[in-house]
Amino acid sequence: MRYIEPHAHMVSRTTDDYMALACAGCKAVNEPAFWAGFDRASSQGFYDYFRQITEYEPKRAAKFCIDHYCWLCINPKESEDVVLAREVLSIIPDFIQCDNVLGIGEIGLNKNTRNELQILEEHIQLAVDHDQMILVHTPHLEDKLKGTKLIVDALSNHSSIDPSKVIIDHVEEHTAPLVIDKGFWAGMTLYPESKVTPHRAVDMLELYGHERVWMNSACDWGISDPLSVPKAALEMRRRGYDDSFIDKVVYLNPAEFMGQNPKFKLS
Amino acid sequence: MSDKKTNLVDLGFMDARIKLIDIAAFLDRIDRHDQTDDYRVSALKEALPELLSTERGRAARVLNLLSDQSTDPVSESKIQGAFGAPSPEQ
Ligand SMILES: [Zn+2]
Numbered sequence: 086m087r088y089i090e091p092h093a094h095m096v097s098r099t100t101d102d103y104m105a106l107a108c109a110g111c112k113a114v115n116e117p118a119f120w121a122g123f124d125r126a127s128s129q130g131f132y133d134y135f136r137q138i139t140e141y142e143p144k145r146a147a148k149f150c151i152d153h154y155c156w157l158c159i160n161p162k163e164s165e166d167v168v169l170a171r172e173v174l175s176i177i178p179d180f181i182q183c184d185n186v187l188g189i190g191e192i193g194l195n196k197n198t199r200n201e202l203q204i205l206e207e208h209i210q211l212a213v214d215h216d217q218m219i220l221v222h223t224p225h226l227e228d229k230l231k232g233t234k235l236i237v238d239a240l241s242n243h244s245s246i247d248p249s250k251v252i253i254d255h256v257e258e259h260t261a262p263l264v265i266d267k268g269f270w271a272g273m274t275l276y277p278e279s280k281v282t283p284h285r286a287v288d289m290l291e292l293y294g295h296e297r298v299w300m301n302s303a304c305d306w307g308i309s310d311p312l313s314v315p316k317a318a319l320e321m322r323r324r325g326y327d328d329s330f331i332d333k334v335v336y337l338n339p340a341e342f343m344g345q346n347p348k349f350k351l352s
Numbered sequence: 353m354s355d356k357k358t359n360l361v362d363l364g365f366m367d368a369r370i371k372l373i374d375i376a377a378f379l380d381r382i383d384r385h386d387q388t389d390d391y392r393v394s395a396l397k398e399a400l401p402e403l404l405s406t407e408r409g410r411a412a413r414v415l416n417l418l419s420d421q422s423t424d425p426v427s428e429s430k431i432q433g434a435f436g437a438p439s440p441e442q
Contacts, residue, residue, distance in 0.1 A: 165429070197420075197425050198426050198429050199425045226418070227418060227437055227439075230415070230416065231421070231423065259415035259419065284367070285411065
């Protein structure tokens with residue numbers, strides 16, 4: 086089986102994980118910029134992080150024949166500090182032209198505050214100004230419904246946003262229709278303790294269709310499973326879906342979305 | 353989808369069974385230790401009747417019951433994380 090891991094924070098994973106991904110059939114990983122588990126003290130911390138995901142991480146992935154792509158932003162958890170957030174926004178254009186950068190992300194909301202929303206809108210404008218695609222993080226647990234509505238509104242209210250170039254990630258049963266019905270791509274995150282299980286992810290394919298969706302592990306430093314996408318593929322197979330259906334969901338769909346940026350080329 | 357119909361009860365029953373027993377044991381445990389007075393437990397109990405609903409969409413309705421239903425952005429947040437049910441202080 087071939088697949089793409091379209092949301093992984095490989096900077097927090099071991100080299101053994103790259104080996105496991107490669108052995109499971111992973112051809113490419115997509116790494117959105119995220120929260121490191123603690124708040125960074127200055128924009129210099131982000132400068133180094135952006136160098137890590139544009140220079141170092143692609144080399145680490147290449148040792149396992151995996152292509153590495155990334156997305157840039159200051160994540161919503163650190164966007165509450167608008168002064169810091171604007172400093173980080175100002176250094177992003179220096180990295181946009183890097184070979185493996187596909188767009189702006191994962192931007193979005195965390196606790197649905199005014200400051201987070203302000204910085205989300207500034208990221209959207211940055212993406213528009215530089216003709217970049219967007220990858221969106223939706224809030225956790227009780228904050229997801231409200232945050233998803235605010236995010237969909239912010240994107241829909243911008244006249245230059247093409248929803249087919251935006252993926253809104255971490256959807257669940259109550260938010261997937263809000264995203265898909267507006268023409269955005271939807272991401273389903275397979276987490277052992279929150280977000281969705283492989284069973285529910287396949288349920289959502291049955292409920293909302295298998296166009297404009299991807300599945301990811303969002304593996305990071307927390308409780309997460311880098312092999313959850315192949316496990317969801319096994320769930321599809323158990324339910325009787327054939328190889329071409331599975332290939333579309335776990336390989337062709339992410340390739341179609343990411344391939345809207347000409348920098349995305351599978352080797 | 354292949355022609356042969358998969359038995360989804362075979363596939364999911366044991367998983368659903370253990371999750372159901374876990375919920376029952378969780379409620380027993382917090383009862384035994386006098387910790388039922390918590391907004392998260394109340395939210396969980398409010399969602400439980402959805403399991404007996406005969407209408408499809410149970411998962412989405414449970415998620416909605418465990419969601420903040422307000423619509424305006426908040427002026428600030430003192431916490432970064434989330435707890436699984438809307439806090440009465442929010
Ligand atoms: Zn992420």
